[in-house]
Amino acid sequence: MFSHFVRNVNSSFAFGWSSRVGHQTRRCCGPSTDLDQSRILLQLFVDRHFISPGHANVELFKRGVFCSYGPLGTQLRENVLRQWWSSMTGSKEQVFGIKTSISSNVSPDADGGRWGHPRLQQPKDVRMLDPHMFLQRSPKLRSNLIQGAVEQFIPLFELVNKKLPFGMAETGRCFQLSEDGSGCPEEVTQASLIWFCSPRTSSQWLDHWVRQRLRWWRKFALAPSDFSSIDLPQDELEGSVSRGVKILYKFPWGQEPLEILLNRGDGELLQMYKGFRSKLLSRDGRKSIPHVLSITGNIDRGLLAFLFNSLLLHNREAAKQKLQQRKVLKLHPLLAPVKVALGIGRGATTELRQVCEGLLQELKEAKISAWSGYLDTSASTLEQLNSKYDEMGILFNVVVSENTLESGLVQVRSRDTTIKETMHISELNNFFGRYISAADKM
Template sequence: MLPRSCSISSRAALGAARRGFAKKPATDNLQERLVALCRHRGFIFPGSELYGGLANSFDYGPLGALMKKNVMDRWWFEFVQRRPDCVGLDSSVLLNSAVWTASGHVDNFTDPMTVCSGCNSRVRVDQLLEAKLQTQEEIDAVAAMSLPEMDALLVQHDVACPSCGQTRSFQPAKKFNLLFRTNMGATDETCDWIYLRPETAQGAYINFANVQSTMRKKLPFGVGQMGKSFRNEISPGHFLFRTREFEQLELQFFTHPDESDDWYRYWVDQCYDFLTKYGIKPENLRKHEHPAEELAHYARATTDIQFKYPFGWSELWGIANRTSYDLKKHMDASGKSLKYQDLVAKEEFLPHVIEPALGAGRVMLSMLLDAYDEEEVNGRKRTVLHLHPDIAPYRFAVLPLVKKEPLLEVAQKLFEDLCGGASVDYDVAGSIGRRYRRQDEIGTPMCLTVDFDTLEDKCVTVRDRDSMEQKRVPIEQILQGTSVKHSGFSSF
């Protein structure tokens, strides 16, 4: 029996060692294999596939929808539900365009873009340079460069167009605004231009006074929000890493200016701990604190928690001390006070804001990449996703040994009883070995096999995904609330 304290990764390694597995070495096409698995098993489908697709558009299939919901539920629980100092909000996707003018998005929400004269493809200049430069110091310096400086660096390093391969073919860089613009109104003559929100944060800022007064919150307190955002990215790519439509998980934590640095460090640690708690290995994570010259104009400090993707280290979770920038902008533009009144200290001030901002698709991609593994068991390949039980699409799979009564009746009853406290799959197609492999590929932590002995002893065979160990467990014990909640193989 594996010790309860073992991590997911250590349990997998221990199980492999016990069974004499030959682990396959990581290869350069990890992301390609993961994309194929996601398509094959119903995690992710290409968007609009029936009509030839839409570039950088993805639909979450049955398993992807379940996994994304689990990720978002865990985030909501950890950052909102279990914290007495945080509340939730669901603000509108469509806001008065004055919001985006006041926040600076209309004028400044841009990326540097260039066009290749050879093939007319549009590319982000900073990404071209970052792929070419060797050191982190050189990469960090790009963010502070002017457009002419970026142009000169493209020539200096003979950067080639990723589409056609030509060098020195790029037109002068220019700023490209990432806002999606649409119109609202019954006719063309009366319509008003509005924007699809590029972030959920502004909805929290313009509702700061509403939330604070109705919920009677004293500083410090946070406003958590989940929802769709849209950015007209120049160079989307790397599967779920950068898409034009995505789900954001953001917390705006309002604090006294004198305490903002401490809270900033606190939330950096909380975000890192969340990722490791739900299965990402520490060796695939690192913290990158932005140097002063790389900071956004509104930020006092920013840390990116980066993940080691197949294409290199890149941002997974951004945590910023945004100071009072946003509240001040909206207060000045609206003419309405957003200051906080501390009746005890008898002072009035604009709070500072600490913002941990995460994309659901990006963290889901990171968890899938981290969990993906291939092993050789008795000369045959086994593909497995070592997903955390709280993240995996299904916590259990109920498998009748054969497709015959009365096993089907018992299995169906067990499935229905478990569904009250967990997400459960019910699979009767194919041999039991094939069904085990299918569940391994989609990350199901435990399979519960109903066989003919079950009719007599009221027990099922519980199979652990990571170690492939099996044991007989009474159905009554499995149905106990604690066991269903924790679903640890060693707890039975």
């Protein structure tokens, strides 16, 4: 489409994404306190379409509970889930992806109440049934993804010829009782790995997964030191759990857990498969019953952590020596919900829109998410648009103009460096693709 344009690429952008440089910049920001930054960022989430407006919705999100997401928040959440899934199923360890039911008809006595599922009740059913009978028959909503994996253990154990270790990965909705004491279930998006290994290696495998998970969280962080791990005290361990570790994020209001890793022993397997002990024995030379390790992550809180971690505040002097703050969501290129914004400069509007539409289609085909800023009819200056896109976490702003019609050249501004460069329109897809790939390898 644009092959007739003259090629002229200037590539002086700082290539790739460096969390180390970003971390230093973050510490050099303005004098705002942590709580001030918290309020600024929470309002920013609403203004820039990460979450829906409303005090109650913002509070849900702040607590790490599933809330009403806007278009950018929805895409960011999908990106986080995609990267988590890729890290698990694409690792060198043998991990199978599974999908289990959100509800269970297991009776309360069958699991001893240990799974903690809130119940979903229909008013008409309550009127028709005896209350005690209704509680016995009604499905229970899961509070975690562990039971579903344990239920699938024997089929997958036989699939791998009873050889250890192996794991099961799953993401999905779970329901937990509200912390406000109302007794109402709240929805949480969980990501879970259940790892089965021999008893003699379970401690080493737990250490391995703690290192892997902490490395994963820090990979996407602007300030990696805000992510840490800590062992659970013995008085917080329940049942057959012998050891536990939390991966934490330091929010302005305090540390909150993002993932919990537990060495659960063989208790769940023995409980689930009473009378089938022989089917649980592995073929690793000792014929032992596998130990179960669980990694349970809260994706909603993880999304909140990445957003808080990416906030940059730059003080700058504006007109009449007034101090203004430039807010930037420096999200990792793999997580940024929008990679490129397309805008129009000076020139024939109809022709320039046609160029933008063609470029937008090419970006979609290359699976590079783009924002159609050229459809914005508000009287915003280019500087105002750049500030808006910085707050949305968009990596690059591309402006087409009459120069594009004449020579195929566009202006490309980087979110991270604010440098504006001129390059040929035919080079854009390749440039953006290489930029994102380079960030993935860091």
